[in-house]
Amino acid sequence: MEVIELELEQTTKSASPNLESTLTPETETASSNEPPSAETKMPQTSDSWFGQKKVLKQALPLILLVALNLIYQYTIYIVLFIALGFVFDRINDFLLQQIVLQDKRSTKRLVIFMLYISVILYLSYPLIKHLWYCNLVNVTGWWKDILPFWEVLFTIAMADFMIKLLTIGVKCCVVIPNSNIARKDKLGGIFVVIESVSQLMRCLVPAPEWVKYIIQTPSLTGFLSLVFAIVYIVMKASAIKGKLLLFKQGWDYCSHPKMLGNPISDGSTPSSVCSLCHEKYQEPEQISCGHVFCHNCCHLWFDRDPHCPMCTSSAVQAIVMGTSQQMPKPHRVTAKSSYWKTGSTEYLVQLF
Ligand SMILES: [Zn+2]
Ligand SMILES: [Zn+2]
Ligand SMILES: [Zn+2]
Structure with a gap:
């Protein structure tokens, strides 16, 4: 930390004096421990940033240092994030392999797999206890509980990962041999239905968190935060419409007569x-x-x-x-619903 801050000071001093006014906000961001200010202060200086290419070129080392500083501060989150992605990839692959095995699927392996998922979910719960749906009995407490930007981001990423694991667990129940939960020729449609419900949940989870964050960020004025919140909600509504459409496609696929030949x-x-x-x-x-x-x-x-x-x-x-x-x-098959018929779960991390 100290080394980076020292280097930052030197870089600022060595930059030509007429740049100082432009660079000041950046330097403040680097030395302060409050990353949200980086978000809110940047737009004010954006005009001068993009207007002067030369300034941008000279300030590049400084920007790199700021980025390095951020990476250094949030190493634990970044490492966790990569680890979660890796675990998700392995789990998704295992299920896809089991699905194509048809009658040769192993009940024992699937049950062990589901226990494994349950343990991960149980251990991860403390990481998401600040989220709105874990605080439904104490909504005012949740509203007053203000987290820094990076923690909000990480909590949402964690919740997203957990819903995806739960989704894979549910798909697993459907493919357990002799469970008779699903007719084999309806499996594709059932996967689309499960996936669409999962994507809808993942789409809804971050919404109250970001609306709360936008409204409570002190550096945004009342009017601006209201505009931000409305734009966000409108974008959410269109995303939700897409998920409902996917659900309908899956439902239709399940209920139509299946005769391919x-x-x-x-x-x-x-x-x-x-x-x-x-x-x-x-x-x-x-x-x-x-x-x-x-x-x-x-x-x-x-x-x-x-x-x-x-x-x-x-x-x-x-x-x-x-x-x-x-x-x-x-x-009726569309490219979008076709993909989820394989039983795969979305890789995208729904952060906003
Ligand atoms: Zn065959
Ligand atoms: Zn058939
Ligand atoms: Zn042929």
Whole structure:
């Protein structure tokens, strides 16, 4: 810390005197321990910053030092953030692997996996106890409890991570073998429904926190903070609309009849085993290009890719788009909902 501050002073002194007025706010930010002021003071000087490229060039080392100073102060948050991302990636991958295993999924491994998720959730709870939904019985206490900017940001990132873990846990329950919670050919739609509810929750969690933060930041005047809050709420409303649309797409996918191909008798299959699961055909179906797969294999594959795995023709695309005569009620598939049918959970960290 001391070294960085000393270097900062030297840099400021060595800069030409006419720059000092421009640089003063930056220097203050670097030496103070209140990062929120960086947010609120920057806009006031932005005109002179962008007007003078030369000044910007000369001040670059200083900006780098300020950034380094911030990284140094918040190392613990940054390390935690990266660790959470890594854990999430591993957990998401494990579930995706289990989903494609179909009947070979291991109940034991899935249960251990869910216990693992529960332990992480239990241990993480103290980190989010300042959030509004943990203080529903004491709302006034929550409103008066003002956290610094970086702590608000970290708490929200943590809550986001926990909801994602919970989502993976719920998806896990659905795929436990013989649980009969979901018909296998509806699995894709159920994943979209679960994912949309999860994204909606994650979208709602930060809203009260940031509205509180905007209104209570002392350096914003009453009118300005009101404008900020309204703009934020309008943007939130449009995001929420998108999540509700995703929910509807998932719901439709679950409730529409699922026929990707024409059922054929066991005797008329081209080979003895299905080329997707490498086992004896179960409820074989012929898709429009002529290739035959099990009913469940069909759904598992085409939830991920609209092309036939054998000839790469866009076999199911035609059916999905409703051009096939045999399909009275085609699936409505959009790029957005298609992606979540795999059972994947969103990587994006919803911070605002
Ligand atoms: Zn199969
Ligand atoms: Zn089918
Ligand atoms: Zn084919």
